Amino acid sequence: MKASIWHNSRCSKSRQALAILTEMPGVEVEVFDYLKTPPTRPEIEAVLARAGLRPSEAVRKGEAVVKDIGLDTSDDAAVLDAMARHPILIERPIVITDKGAVIARPPEKARDVL
Structure with a gap:
């Protein structure tokens, strides 16, 4: 499964959501630094x-x-x-997959679209 995250590396919630995504087996994560490339x-x-x-x-x-x-x-x-x-x-982080999109606050909400 592919997942994209609108990520801000300075945000602890965004870092936590990214960690959840990268630890999930079979998930290919694309990180989109939306502040650098709006x-x-x-x-x-x-x-x-x-x-x-x-x-x-x-x-x-x-x-x-x-x-x-x-x-x-x-x-x-x-x-x-x-x-x-x-x-x-x-608002960040936003996680996007084929199943939908979610603002991952709390970070565990990232799992909702996996």
């Missing part, structure tokens, strides 16, 4: 749809950039635009 707005929208989440449910509301840009976190279109411009706003 996903496009359509890619973000597609992954969130696959996870059954609205953008407002997957935005890191505590990030300083939310306040800096005056983001209305209840406006899904504005949140998607902001996530594309400021990928730090994307």
